Amino acid sequence: MGTxxxxxxxxxxxxxxxxxxxxVQAISYCTAKGPDAVGVSFPELGGLRPEDIEIVAGFDVDGxxxxxxxxxxxxxxxxxxxxxxDRLSDQTAQVRRGPDLxxxxxxxxNQPPEISFVPSDAPALxxxxxxxxxxxxxxxxxxxxxxxxxxxxVEFYADCALAAGCSVVNGIPVFLASNPAWAKxxxxxxxxxxxxxFKAQFxxxxxxxxxxxxxxxxxxxxDRTYQLNVGGNTDFxxxxxxxxxxxxxxxxxxAVQTAMDTRLAEGNIRIGPSDYVPWLxxxxxAYVRLEGQLLGGAKTSVEMRLEVEDSPNxxxxxxxxxxxxxxxxxxxLAGPIEDASAFLFKHPPVQYDDPEAHDRLLAFAGxxxx
Numbered sequence: 001m002g003t004x005x006x007x008x009x010x011x012x013x014x015x016x017x018x019x020x021x022x023x024v025q026a027i028s029y030c031t032a033k034g035p036d037a038v039g040v041s042f043p044e045l046g047g048l049r050p051e052d053i054e055i056v057a058g059f060d061v062d063g064x065x066x067x068x069x070x071x072x073x074x075x076x077x078x079x080x081x082x083x084x085x086d087r088l089s090d091q092t093a094q095v096r097r098g099p100d101l102x103x104x105x106x107x108x109x110n111q112p113p114e115i116s117f118v119p120s121d122a123p124a125l126x127x128x129x130x131x132x133x134x135x136x137x138x139x140x141x142x143x144x145x146x147x148x149x150x151x152x153x154v155e156f157y158a159d160c161a162l163a164a165g166c167s168v169v170n171g172i173p174v175f176l177a178s179n180p181a182w183a184k185x186x187x188x189x190x191x192x193x194x195x196x197x198f199k200a201q202f203x204x205x206x207x208x209x210x211x212x213x214x215x216x217x218x219x220x221x222x223d224r225t226y227q228l229n230v231g232g233n234t235d236f237x238x239x240x241x242x243x244x245x246x247x248x249x250x251x252x253x254x255a256v257q258t259a260m261d262t263r264l265a266e267g268n269i270r271i272g273p274s275d276y277v278p279w280l281x282x283x284x285x286a287y288v289r290l291e292g293q294l295l296g297g298a299k300t301s302v303e304m305r306l307e308v309e310d311s312p313n314x315x316x317x318x319x320x321x322x323x324x325x326x327x328x329x330x331x332x333l334a335g336p337i338e339d340a341s342a343f344l345f346k347h348p349p350v351q352y353d354d355p356e357a358h359d360r361l362l363a364f365a366g367x368x369x370x
Contacts, residue, residue, distance in 0.1 A: 008054035009326045010138050012166070013070070014157040015103070015145035016060040016095055018081040018233050018282055019171060019198075021074035022315035023143070027053050028071075029085035030319075041201055041316045046365040048323040055091060056137040059098035059130065059157070063120035066097045078115050078234050081282035081311040096133060099124040103146050103153040107241040108234070115278060116234065127160055134164035141325045143169040143318060148235055149244025150174060158182065162189050167325040170195030171318060173251040177336040178349045187335030192328035194321050194337050197251040197346040200313035204229055204286030204306055205252055205346055208271075209259035209354060211290055211302060216261045220300065221293040224268035227252065228287045231273070231310055232280030239273045248272060255346040259353065284310040317344045320361075327365055339364040 013020045030037045030050035037043070040050060058070045065073035071091030075083065097120050108116050125133065134142070142161040146153050154174040161168045162185060168176065170193065176182040177195035186193040199205055208227050215222050230236070239245050249272035256271055257263050284307070291301040324340035341348035343357035352360060362368045 009048070009052055009140055009322055010054050010056045011141045011143060011322055012057035012059070012134055012137065012139045013055060013143055013145060014059045014098065015147070016058045016062075016065050016070065016073050017145055017147070018079050018235070018311040019145045019314045019318070020058070021079050021081050022311040023145075023318050024055060024070055024074045024088060024091050025083065025085040026050060026312070026315050026319055027055065028088050028090055031090070032085070032087065039201075039316065041320050042323075042365075045320060045323045045367075046327040048326060050319040050323075053319060053322050055093045056139055057093050057133055058095040059125075060095050061098055061100050061104055061117060061119050061124075063118050063122075065095045066120040066122055068095055069093065070095055077113075078117065080233055082309050084312065093137075096130075097122040097124050098130070099153070099156065101150070101153040101156055103150045105147070105149065105238060105241050105244060108147075108238055111237065115237065127156070127163075130157075130160045131163045134160065134166055139164060139166050140329065141169060141322050142166045143171060143322060145171050147238045147244075148172055148248050149238065149241070162186065162191065165189075165191065167192045167329060168194070169318065169321045169325055171198045171314060173197035173247040173347060175247065175347060177341055177345075178347050183336045183349065190334045192325055192333050192337050193335065194325055194341050195345055196348070197248070198314045198317045198321075199255065199344060199346045200308070200310075201316035203308060203313050204284070204288060205255045206354065207304070207306055208256050208288050211288065211304075212256060212260045213353060215290060215292055219295075222260060222262075222264065223291050223293065224264065225256070225290045226269070226288070227256070227271040228274040229272065229284055230275045230277050230280065231282070231284040232276065232278045233282045233310060235310075236273055236276040236284075240276050245272065251347040254351075258351040282310050284308055320344060324361070324364065337364070
């Protein structure tokens, strides 16, 4: 596939869940509202706006979504995120039946259908059929929004993207961009990859990092910290299966550890999802605490509660990452895009402090000095 120099950014979605819903809504919302759209990170980036993204294909396993236009599928159960823009008749790309692999855990199969996945009876597309679908749609970017812990499924779709000549934006904590083996594959294929695991627009991790950085900057010795998260969407339910949680906990923990001058011992830091509360739906509530010492060892602590709608928080970063993938392709860049990934993801190939990461992203997009 050639390197695009203009036109819409033709994008496929693997996993048409809550984050995909917020992304699709955001594209139509920004198209309608233009400069009046509220809460957009980087309204213009390298000459690209959110409305320059076009969804051309979707892949999912749920029978309530497969075979539907993506604008209809993103509003189907078990999706439960806030609907901030319901005029989605412009979102006509079809959702096709992908393979289950490990995207549907045994734990999820045993939950009531209104809050879990209902696998479609349609035959799953093969690898070659997915590659053909991506190629026929002239797909430029694939964004991965599969459930946490879907190691096999994420790697399957990444392999399909490589075969179809697509860049990848990996929104979940299965490590691709930060995995040397996968980074090498994308580098050798001449394709950009951004990841891993979105750092939300204004979420628990970025706020936790900011508090830790502030303590270090003011000379406070941090002794211990936690971040406990609860929510009610399918991702939180899925993460009740502890076997699927390891990379998520690693991603969130490393994001905070790398923001501090001195790493904490494993027993003094605890970060990650802690419970599933169905009635919260897509709301996430985070409890963050830091304990430390002021001058002379005087004790101090800070505790905060943050509540957000989870999926729009990720979609804000997704509309930036997809545009960064286009910019990287235009410049002939391949492999992990470090200067863009550090600001957007919890587990990027290289970690930078958030202010430096912000400046690097802007410089990458041509908005300031490197």
